[in-house]
Structures are given as structure tokens and as C-alpha cells.
Amino acid sequence: MKKQKLDTPPLRWGFMGAGKIANDFATAIDTFSKSVHRKVAVATREKQTAEAFAKKFGFEKPCDSYGDLAKDGDIDIVYIGTVNPNHYELCKLCLENDKHVLCEKPLTLRLEHTEKLIKLAEEKGKFFQEAVWSRFFPAYERLREELAKDSLGSIKAVTALFGINDQVTSRILRKDLGGGSLMDIGVYTIQFAMQVYGPFVPEKVHAVAIKNDEGVDMSVSMTLQWKDGQIAQLSCSNLAKMESSAEVWGQAGTLKLHEPFWCPNEIEINGKTEKHALPKVSHTLEFEHGEGMVYEVQEVKRCIADGLTESPHFTHKESHILAQILDEVKKQIGLSFEEIYSDDKETWKEAV
Structure with a gap:
């Protein structure tokens, strides 16, 4: 650290x-x-x-x-x-x-x-x-290093899968709690593509989804295409357990973040796997590799101490682009959260 x-x-x-x-x-x-x-x-x-x-x-x-x-x-x-x-x-x-x-x-x-x-x-x-805690893990730092060195050559394809079988957690199932696989775990697949291709809005977005009775997405598949022909194929699901890894395919090499790619301790570069030990913590964790939040804590302290108003590893611009992509995907799959806000469109109508 x-x-x-x-x-x-x-x-x-x-x-x-x-x-x-x-x-x-x-x-x-x-x-x-x-x-x-x-x-x-x-x-x-x-x-x-x-x-x-x-x-x-x-x-x-x-x-x-x-x-x-x-x-x-x-x-x-x-x-x-x-x-x-x-x-x-x-x-x-x-x-x-x-x-x-x-x-x-x-x-x-x-x-x-x-x-x-x-x-x-x-x-x-x-x-x-x-x-977006993913961006502060050592494996993501190594990803950025390889991209900066151009060691993989021209990159035209990115894939990311995030799938868990969770059909009971209320915050995922209920619209009034802002649920759905897209907003819960799909965010991680999109940010991965943005890490590889940069903070740019894709030219094309295609998305399909399976939804529950509340109209909340339980499984989403997305294809994003940027102006230079760069494509990302992304899937998230609360209906099926997937090998939740992410890969970068270049003309000179490949790179893979092993499961769990959103909080990884392993990165594979051209077939060679590197392991990055995570910090030791004293309390029982609720999430896999939750100890990796240490890196996020470090980054927040560093940025504030240096007088920064955002981390260079996930900027305001990237939050804005991520929100734009999510907005387009929601439109395409017919998902809206408008009804959970009050008439002034600002205040959340708290669930009973």
C-alpha cells in the first residue's frame, strides 16, 4: 500500500x-x-x-x-x-x-x-x-500500465461478465429501492470498458434485458461501440452464476482480470498470471475482497491532501459518461425510475 x-x-x-x-x-x-x-x-x-x-x-x-x-x-x-x-x-x-x-x-x-x-x-x-472501488486495486494499476505501454497493440475487443444467482435480495428485486442487475453490477462491466477505451461516449449502444414482474431488469446484455470500431460486449445477471471475469483483446496480446474482476487480486498478461495480495483486516467482511476498499480509502486521503476535487483514476467526466451510458441502456430495455420520485422530480418517495 x-x-x-x-x-x-x-x-x-x-x-x-x-x-x-x-x-x-x-x-x-x-x-x-x-x-x-x-x-x-x-x-x-x-x-x-x-x-x-x-x-x-x-x-x-x-x-x-x-x-x-x-x-x-x-x-x-x-x-x-x-x-x-x-x-x-x-x-x-x-x-x-x-x-x-x-x-x-x-x-x-x-x-x-x-x-x-x-x-x-x-x-x-x-x-x-x-x-467505483475497482479502479484503485493494484491489478487495475497494472492494467493502466500495460495500456500506457501499448503492450497489447491496437485493442478492438473487450468482454466483461458479471453474473450471480440472487433472486431474493430486496434492493435488487424492487424498483422502489432502485434495483436491477444493471445498476447493481452492470456498472462494473461498463466501467471496465471505459478503463480500456478511455472516457468517451460510445457511438452505438445496443441492449436487451430480462425483467421481473416489477419491470426491474434481472439480466442485461450490452454491446457498446466507439468511433474507431472498438467494441465491448458486456453482460450482467442476477439469474445465473457466470465466470465473472473481464478480458482485453489486442492485436499483439491479451489481458484478463480473473474473477472477481471488479475487485481482483489476479491479472493475467499474455498468459502469465500475476497475484496481488490484498490487505489484512480485523473485522468480518460482507463482500468478497471487501478488504480492497483500503485502496479507495488511501486514494481519497491522498486526493484531499493534495487539494484534488476528484481522483484521476475515476473522474467526474467518467461518472458523467457512465451515467449517459446507463441512461441509454435503460431507455432501450424500458427501465425507468421516474415513478419513485415525487412530483418535483427531486425528492425520493421513501418506500414504506
Whole structure:
């Protein structure tokens, strides 16, 4: 792991949400000393949940509400790990209260919301990051190195599969929770193609899907084509277990991120596999390779210490392009989340 700057004050964290993903992110922060990162406060919809989470992970205090946390002067940055539909409102709340923000993907469910948040963050001059943790793994750094060296030659094909058999998790099955395979795991396949081909909007997008009775996608296949004939074939599914790997096919070589490609510890370059050991952590993890969130924690600290408002490894521009691609795919498969917002099209109508 890269060393943190020793001459900077500790980064003071607030958490919004205390679910499984927050469990792993708090665990990642725990690998650092309190002189580097401090866990200050946590807020959830129900106070007792925040109290239990604060006690488990050693936060200094639970907050009574999201609003109280956003206004807390002892907090530098807020990590948002709630369900998808309220990402927009909570990001907006934090930015308006001059907090840096790290928000889990997808940043929002609507393109215009993503655009508004990026604009607000840039106006405020605050660090603002969509938590695409994949980009900070050592294997992705090696991928970028090989692309920079042009060792694979001209690249015209990328493939990525992400498939799990999960037909019970409510946040995936329910539209009012912003569900579906596209927004949950399909995001990872798209970001991989963008990592290879660069931050450009594809010229063509073709998508098909299988949906459940709520109209939420359970399986999606996408073909993306960029202007130079570069093609990405991507699939995500909550109906079938796949070999969830990603590959780059060049005229001079091939590269593969082994499963799980979105949080890999192995990369294969022209048939030779490199292993990258992940950090050791003290708490039980909820997700495979959740300890890899350590790299994301490191990157956030580095960027803020250096006065950056975004990570160069996943920029605001890339969040915007990702949102544009998702928007087009949703249109093609007939998926919309409009009905879960109130009449002013800003506020999420919270599920009962």
C-alpha cells in the first residue's frame, strides 16, 4: 500500500448508512491509525441502528439524522452507502453543507441528477467521488500500465461478465429501492470498458434485458461501440452464476482480470498470471475482497491532501459518461425510475 502523508491532519469521516457495504468500508478505515483517519459519526434512518454500528466500529458518536451529520463541523468527508434512490438527495445535502463526498455507485438513478451533483461539487470546490472501488486495486494499476505501454497493440475487443444467482435480495428485486442487475453490477462491466477505451461516449449502444414482474431488469446484455470500431460486449445477471471475469483483446496480446474482476487480486498478461495480495483486516467482511476498499480509502486521503476535487483514476467526466451510458441502456430495455420520485422530480418517495 502507498504511504499516507504524515504531515496532514486526520481525515474525519461521517457515514450515512450502516449496511453491508458500510461494514466493509468501516473495516477498511480501521486498518489505518487515528492519526490518519478518524471515524467521527454515523447516521441511519433509525437511531438504534446508528448506535449499534457506532459501537461496533468505534465511531465517536451516532447522529440523530442525516441532516445533523451533514451539518456537523467535526466532519470533513461523508461516505454514503445507502440504497440507490437517496444517493442524490444525500450527496446534495452534504455538498451544500461544504462536505467532501464519497458516494457508492451508482451515483444516482437519473442522468440529470448526476449532472447536477457534479456541477454543485465543482462550484463548491469539494472532493466528490463515485465509489467505483475497482479502479484503485493494484491489478487495475497494472492494467493502466500495460495500456500506457501499448503492450497489447491496437485493442478492438473487450468482454466483461458479471453474473450471480440472487433472486431474493430486496434492493435488487424492487424498483422502489432502485434495483436491477444493471445498476447493481452492470456498472462494473461498463466501467471496465471505459478503463480500456478511455472516457468517451460510445457511438452505438445496443441492449436487451430480462425483467421481473416489477419491470426491474434481472439480466442485461450490452454491446457498446466507439468511433474507431472498438467494441465491448458486456453482460450482467442476477439469474445465473457466470465466470465473472473481464478480458482485453489486442492485436499483439491479451489481458484478463480473473474473477472477481471488479475487485481482483489476479491479472493475467499474455498468459502469465500475476497475484496481488490484498490487505489484512480485523473485522468480518460482507463482500468478497471487501478488504480492497483500503485502496479507495488511501486514494481519497491522498486526493484531499493534495487539494484534488476528484481522483484521476475515476473522474467526474467518467461518472458523467457512465451515467449517459446507463441512461441509454435503460431507455432501450424500458427501465425507468421516474415513478419513485415525487412530483418535483427531486425528492425520493421513501418506500414504506
